Amino acid sequence: MTHVEIFRNIRYAQADRFESPELLPWDGVRHRERGPVCPQAPSRLESVQGPLAPLEQDEHCQVLSVFTPATTGKRPVMVFIHGGGFVTGGGELPWHDGDQLAAEQDIVVVSVTYRLGVFGYYQFPKSSGPSLAMADQVAALRWIKAHIAEFGGDADRVTVFGQSAGGFSIVAMLAWGHGGTLFQRAIVHSGANGMARTRGEGERISQLFLDELGQDPRTASVDAILAAQSRLAATLNQLAVWAPISPDTPIGSAVDLLAGWCKDDALPFVLLQQHVAAVPGTESRFADATREMNVLFEGGSRSLVQNILAQGKRASLFRFDWQSGSSGLGACHCIDLPFLLGSAEAWRSAPTLAGAAWAEIDAIGKRMRRVWADFARGESGEWPIDGVRLLPQAL
Template sequence: MTGRPVFRSGPLRYATAERFGRPRPPASPTPATPAGAVCPQPPSRLDAVMGPPRDRRPQSEDCLQLAVTAPADRPARMSPGRPVLIWFHGGGFSSGAGILDWYDGGALAAEQDVVVVSVGYRLGALGYLLLDGVSAGNLGLWDQVEALRWVRDHIARFGGDPGNVTLFGQSAGALSIRLLMDVPEARGLFRRAILQSAPLAAGIRPADEAHDLGRVFAAHLGTDPRTAEPDRMLAAQARTAAEQRRRTGNFLIPPFGPVIGIGPLPAETGPPSFPEGTPEVLYGWNGDDMSAFPEGPDDTGSVAERTRRVYEAPLTALRGELERAGARVHGYRLDWRPPGSPFGATHCVEIPLLLGSADAWRNSPMLGDLDWAQVDAVGRRMRAAWAAFARDGAAGPLPTPLVALAG
């Protein structure tokens, strides 16, 4: 990494919450434990593609934490401050955490003179269970709103401009950002959005279906969800996922995720609404996104066919909706295929180009035979493109291996 020295905070607690309760700001701005904590979760289903995370963090429900990476030089009078990019991680609403070393924004902050915030939120049943008398649902989405409020109130201390915030996220994180466009409580908290491989057709469900899955989960759990041990919750979550696959034949949709019509989401998700000002959106997908996922009974065909169905077609339709709503929209397709990787331009392969370090991504199968210097050379160009968009909403000429998509 080259560029100015950077400061990366330890995990910072942006909110607290009781199990199945709405998040609230902490009583005092105390840091989290030095190691930080991740929401209780199973191993990622993409470990074979990405490799498991090299930093092993304790699991705890006290997981509403974020990390801030910023240039170390913070003049006392910096007005209006540096552009802020807030990262929402993927993981199918069941795994991941913003504080993982994969999501270290050091290179992005150092090279591009920006502030990077990486956010964790509640996952699985802890974040998205809908069950009468137990959980009102969409708690992970409420967590994300609370994190945006924290940034608004505190990011100036790190040299960031709370009036120039871009959300960027991948997979479930990108879908979250798309949904935040419709959340009234998020209006005015961000200006721009970057959606990386958002599974628009696979990650949300109607309330009646979510209620049914909540009852299935409760039956598998066999005890009060409000007091059950986390390991027992994860076991019931796995059995619920298996039953959902058996019922639907769908191997892609997680059992727990955002629910339409449950606070803070309105009953309809379109046309999109936006923060104040003219909205600006950069969206795209990877040419071989679906190589990361096995075929299922209702998802057959070549990788190209499945990628077109799950990512290209829904995202292309979203572009039309965004433009009709008055947004300035830029599209891309990533065709970067690391030599020696059996996965090609797969799901998640762009993340090392934006975030993380050589150590964090060491031995990642999706990077094939490339050494870090080769990865970083491509990443430097992509980081510059993302930061340019965050500064003023202009995508400009996208660097190879990104293919610009015309409207």
């Protein structure tokens, strides 16, 4: 495999709590240690992905990592926006390493970390502009546009790709008009329908949080904020409490798009609602409930593709069907990530892959990484891929 240069923990911006990010220049220092992730409680999807790697947690988490075959040349750039229900995850996690994708496909891969939960989505009354989390993501893309040439990347060929909350973050950036300027193409995995908040809704959720916290959020401790955030989530019992704010006046933009969902995307959320643990056969037992809830992910993918096509851009639809034979989780939420990012070591504790040989995952992943990179290059890619279907728009 081609050698890859890895630059971790690059600080792209700085911000005080609840303040907009200020871009930072690259200092030229190459860090090898992983950077921080935003403070967070344990993920509700540990039963799918496994436990979070024990990285530093810091609300000053505007960092990114770059994976490049060489610091010379002009390669396509793929920027990953992680998911986690807008409250967990981080670009620095081993799950999101892009070295294999970069090496196989001769592209530059960037993983971005941004503020989450209250730190990224709290709305003061009469606020303006996008959510702070999206402001972080946009700042990262502006940093990439300014500096990626120093890492062998082409600032005019940037593809953003994201899963779940990361996928919907891309949809939000399109709504705010950043498509076509900061990125030219997008790949959205499991980007659910109806996740955006109006400003009024965002302020209402923030007031509920403030009532739960009982003190000034600007000076409250991180532990107090996380505890109140968890209590509010338990009270509201929603798929996502925090989410990006929609623009007051729609701007809108369109780019070439690849969007899709997993066949059993919603199964983990069904099991959480039912307080049931997955065992072999669980996916069949809850197939009807999963199909019903899957409209969030399937419908989100279809409506996004239709919207992009209506604006005269190219768009394709895919469904991820591969599943482990013994996990009981089917082709569920997050199962597509190991086929693109990370390593066997990073994913060895993931319950969704239980019983599967890494050689099979890597063989399918190699095809999938090629097609995703071809899309970033502006090419159509070679379908089919075992376990992944390219769907006609009419389906």
